[in-house]
Amino acid sequence: MPPRNGGWAALERGAYHLINLGIYIMKMKRLVATMVCASGAAMLMGAPAAQADSTILASMWDRGKSMGFTLSRASASAGKITFQVTNDSASITHELLVSPVKNFMNFGYKPDAAEARVDEGSMNIIEETHGMKPGTYKSITVDLKPGKYIIVCNKPGHFSDGMFLPFVVY
Numbered sequence: 001m002p003p004r005n006g007g008w009a010a011l012e013r014g015a016y017h018l019i020n021l022g023i024y025i026m027k028m029k030r031l032v033a034t035m036v037c038a039s040g041a042a043m044l045m046g047a048p049a050a051q052a053d054s055t056i057l058a059s060m061w062d063r064g065k066s067m068g069f070t071l072s073r074a075s076a077s078a079g080k081i082t083f084q085v086t087n088d089s090a091s092i093t094h095e096l097l098v099s100p101v102k103n104f105m106n107f108g109y110k111p112d113a114a115e116a117r118v119d120e121g122s123m124n125i126i127e128e129t130h131g132m133k134p135g136t137y138k139s140i141t142v143d144l145k146p147g148k149y150i151i152v153c154n155k156p157g158h159f160s161d162g163m164f165l166p167f168v169v170y
Contacts, residue, residue, distance in 0.1 A: 001123075006149065009013065011057070019055070020109070027120060027144075030166070034059055034061050040155050043092050047066055053074075054058060054076055054077065054080060054081045054082060055073035055081075055082045055083075055084060056071055056072055056073055056076060056078060056081060056082070056083050056084070056167075057071070057084050057086075058070070058071050058072075058083050058084065058085045058096055058151070059085075059086050059087060059088050060085065060087045060088060060089065060095075060096060060128070060132070060140060060163075061088045061096035062089045062092050062094075064116060065161075066095075066161075066162070066164070067089075067092070067153070067158060067162070067163045068163050069151055069153070069163065069164075069165045071097070071151065071165060071167070074165070074167060074168065075167065075168040075169065075170060076144070076167075076168075076169055076170075077169070077170055078144060078145055078146045078169050078170065079143065080141055080143050081141070081142055081143075081144055081145075081169070082139060082140070082141045083096065083098070083139070083140050083141075083142070084137070084139050085129050085132065085137065085138050085139070085140065086131065086136075086137050087132040087134055087135065087136050087137075088134075088135075089134045089135075090134055091133070091134055092134060092155075093131045093132060093133050093155060094131075094132055094153045094155060094158065094163070095129050095130055095131050095132060095153055095154060095155060096128065096129045096132075096140070096151060096153065097120075097123065097127075097128040097129075097151070097152045097153070097154055098123050098125070098126045098127050098128070098140075098142055098144075098149055098150075098151060098167070099123045099124055099125050099149060099152060100124055100147055100148065100149050100151065101148050101150050101152075102127065103148065104148060104150075105167050107150060108122070109122050110122040115156055115158040116157045116160065117154050117155065117156050117157070117158070117160075118150065118152070118154050118159050120154060123154075124154075126144070126149075127140050127141075127142045131155070144169045145167055145169065146169050146170055147168075148166065148168055148169075149165075149166070149167040149168070150165070150166060150167065151164065151165045151166075151167050152164045
């Protein structure tokens, strides 16, 4: 019988699978820390009535077993926002999807386990670059209302490897 409320259990001799959720906990802590910093900076500066520069530079990258996005800013004013996207990978195809979320702790996405990605029907995708080969560039413009959004790469295995970032529109 498994232990309750922690503790230990005697195991019979045999092969067992060890599941380590530590990496997902670390990714969620990083996501929350990023959102706290972005929200705090926006509150200190105040939400501008009109932002002169509505362009976000987005780099998609992978280094070893890590992959992710780098954005020039984590927030923008509501309205037309242009994402200038570059796939800085040497060998892997990536994509950038913009999807609204209600909160950053539970995106509400359904997994597509067979494809090792998120079921795009559960995402309410506003715009996407589709698959971008290494070294390519694409620009997409979206009209975003105030709210919380997630920038996601949904190529197989990329979301679970942490290739997503929060984005706030004021």
